Amino acid sequence: MxxxxxxxxxxxxxxxRNRDNQAFSYLYDNYSGALYSIILQIxxxxxxxxxxxxxxxxxxxRKIESYDALKGRLFTWMLNxxxxxxxxxxxxxxxxxxxxxxxxxxxxxxxxxxxTLQPNVDHIGLRKTLEKLKPEHRVLIELAYFKGYTHEExxxxxxxxxxxxxxxxxxxxLQLREYLK
Amino acid sequence: xxxxxxxxxxxxxxxxxxLLNQEERMEFEQLCATHPELRxxxxxxxxxxxxxxxxxxxxxxxxxxxxxxxxxxxxGPGFSDANxxxxxxxxxxxxxxxAVACMVLLLxxxxxxxxxxxxxxxxxxxYDQLVASQLQMASANRAMQTRLQDYESALGHIKNPGxxxxxxxxxxxxPASLATVYWDSQSxxxxxMVNQLxxxxxxxxxxxxxxxVDGKPVDAGVFDIGDGLLKMxxxxxxxxxxxxxxxxxxxxxxxxxxxxxxxxxxx
Numbered sequence: 001m002x003x004x005x006x007x008x009x010x011x012x013x014x015x016x017r018n019r020d021n022q023a024f025s026y027l028y029d030n031y032s033g034a035l036y037s038i039i040l041q042i043x044x045x046x047x048x049x050x051x052x053x054x055x056x057x058x059x060x061x062r063k064i065e066s067y068d069a070l071k072g073r074l075f076t077w078m079l080n081x082x083x084x085x086x087x088x089x090x091x092x093x094x095x096x097x098x099x100x101x102x103x104x105x106x107x108x109x110x111x112x113x114x115x116t117l118q119p120n121v122d123h124i125g126l127r128k129t130l131e132k133l134k135p136e137h138r139v140l141i142e143l144a145y146f147k148g149y150t151h152e153e154x155x156x157x158x159x160x161x162x163x164x165x166x167x168x169x170x171x172x173x174l175q176l177r178e179y180l181k
Numbered sequence: 182x183x184x185x186x187x188x189x190x191x192x193x194x195x196x197x198x199x200l201l202n203q204e205e206r207m208e209f210e211q212l213c214a215t216h217p218e219l220r221x222x223x224x225x226x227x228x229x230x231x232x233x234x235x236x237x238x239x240x241x242x243x244x245x246x247x248x249x250x251x252x253x254x255x256x257g258p259g260f261s262d263a264n265x266x267x268x269x270x271x272x273x274x275x276x277x278x279x280a281v282a283c284m285v286l287l288l289x290x291x292x293x294x295x296x297x298x299x300x301x302x303x304x305x306x307x308y309d310q311l312v313a314s315q316l317q318m319a320s321a322n323r324a325m326q327t328r329l330q331d332y333e334s335a336l337g338h339i340k341n342p343g344x345x346x347x348x349x350x351x352x353x354x355x356p357a358s359l360a361t362v363y364w365d366s367q368s369x370x371x372x373x374m375v376n377q378l379x380x381x382x383x384x385x386x387x388x389x390x391x392x393x394v395d396g397k398p399v400d401a402g403v404f405d406i407g408d409g410l411l412k413m414x415x416x417x418x419x420x421x422x423x424x425x426x427x428x429x430x431x432x433x434x435x436x437x438x439x440x441x442x443x444x445x446x447x448x
Contacts, residue, residue, distance in 0.1 A: 021254070028249055033238025034231075040239055050242050057249045071210060072197065072223070075231040080199045125237045144200050151202065169200065170191025177194055177226065180233045 009074050016064045024061060031075065032057070035082045041127045042086035042146050052089050056082045087148035129179035137172040144169055187212070188222045197227055328408070335372075335410035343367050347422055349444035355379070358441045362390075362422045363410065371413040371422075375406050378441060381426060389427045391435050392419035403431040421445045 007015065007026060015023035035056060040049045059081050067077050126145065130138050143149045143157065151169070155162040195201050196209045213220045338344060343366045351358035359376035373390055381387065390401040390413050401422070402413040423443040425435040 021250070024253060025250060028246055031235075032241050032246070032249075034234040036241040037237050037239040038234065046242070050245050053241055053245060054249050054252060058252055061253045070214070073227040073231060075234070076197055076227045079230070079234070083199065124239060125234065145198055151200075170195055172191075173194035173198065173200075174189070174191045177229070180229065 010069070013064065013067060013069065013074060016061070024057075027060070028057060031078060034075070035078060037124055038079055038082050039086045041125050042083065043090055048089060048093070049086075052082070052085050055089075056085050059085065083145070084148070087146075091148070126176060126180075129176050132179055133172055133175060137168055137175075140165060140169050141172050141176070184212075184216060184218060188219060193219075193223050193226050197223065197230060331409045335374075338363055338365070338372050338410055341365065345446065347444050347446050349422055349424060349442035351377075351442050352440050355441045360424055360442045360444075362413075362444070364416070364419075364446070369415050369417050371401055371416050372410045373404065373413050374410055375404075378406055378424070380406060385429045386426050387429045387431065388424050388441070389431045389435065390414075391423045391425065392416040393421040393423065394419050398423070398435050400431060400433070403427070403429075419446060 005026065007023065012023055012027065016027065032053065036049060036053050039052045039056070040046070043049050043052060056078070060078055063081075067074065071077075126141075130141060133141065139158070140154060143154045144151070149157065151162055151165045155165045158165070192201070192205070192209060196206060201209060209219075213223060345364040345366050347362040347364060349360040349362060358378050360378065361374045361376060363372040363374070365371075371390070371392070378388065387403045387405065389403045391398040392401045393399075394416075399416065399419070400414065401416055404411050404413070421444060423435070424441050425437070426439040426441065427436065
């Protein structure tokens with residue numbers, strides 16, 4: 001392991017673009033835990049999360065050219081790859097379930113106690129702070145961040161105005177930010 | 182626009198978490214480029230989020246690291262959206278090139294194997310021929326050496342000044358025959374040279390040399406016709422020499438009807 005070596009983010013990106021395996025190992029050693037945590041919070045299943053994490057690192061390796069430092073930090077870019085991959089996996093998996101069990105979609109967003117999934121990740125990251133939100137705010141974050149629905153979709157699902165969805169989500173995020181400190 | 186209000190509206194957090202729609206996102210990015218305070222606020226939240234995520238990291242399964250590192254080596258550098266055609270060429274290129282190079286080397290090696298084997302067979306056959314002819318020449322050389330030694334020793338005897346030369350001309354019944362006796366006056370050794378004698382009609386017959394000592398024939402040995410000087414028996418005293426054809430192995434006394442040559446020792 002190359003934990004004793006530290007790269008600046010710029011160096012790391014540069015090395016990754018030059019297909020430096022050492023830099024990739026460093027990236028894995030330093031960020032796999034954080035990204036695994038983020039994936040786990042969304043897919044809530046260890047084995048599935050491992051598969052997603054592998055896919056995420058392969059995507060990072062493949063798409064590093066398209067990373068734009070002007071738009072955000074490397075970690076933010078990786079976080080969003082991880083989040084999108086997790087949601088995609090969940091959707092392709094849930095798609096099969098939802099054919100048999102149409103109420104799953106309703107079930108998840110019917111309120112505060114709609115958590116039918118494994119509870120083992122509730123104590124980490126953003127999920128841990130969710131419980132501090134009001135139930136009507138919590139469900140919006142659940143749908144937007146953890147399920148990947150657009151504001152328009154959420155407005156339709158929850159039957160509330162789009163402006164309200166947007167405001168509630170932004171306020172919730174500001175609240176969560178405080179809890180994240 | 183009230184920037185402070187914008188900054189504290191939750192738009193930064195929404196952007197970072199990827200929750201803005203296309204229009205909002207582009208607006209935010211544009212404002213970031215023109216408003217350093219907004220960019221700084223965004224950086225601050227990103228850093229906070231990263232620190233928090235690192236602090237809340239969950240160790241992935243142990244075997245996964247190996248799997249991931251292997252998968253990027255197997256899939257290679259892959260491709261990026263920025264330059265799709267370039268990366269795959271670089272990634273699979275060296276593997277494919279190595280495979281092609283191996284195939285070419287293997288093929289070349291096989292062809293050379295066949296070529297060198299046929300050359301080997303050719304040269305191996307030539308070598309065998311050379312060895313055989315070398316052996317032949319060596320044995321011929323040995324034979325020549327032996328004959329040369331015979332001639333040299335014969336010549337040595339003939340050149341010896343103490344050698345008495347006795348010519349044995351053919352008798353009436355065999356006028357063409359001729360033999361020469363070289364008699365060493367010191368050692369009394371007798372050497373015979375057959376100049377001309379008919380070959381015996383039957384293989385059970387053999388010529389015999391006689392020394393005539395005071396009118397009596399003394400056996401000086403039997404011989405077959407051959408080249409060079411034949412060493413015969415030592416004869417201390419003799420007045421003449423003669424050759425008769427006898428039964429193989431010789432006779433105690435000569436059959437004079439089979440006399441071929443006769444010569445007196447000159448005084």
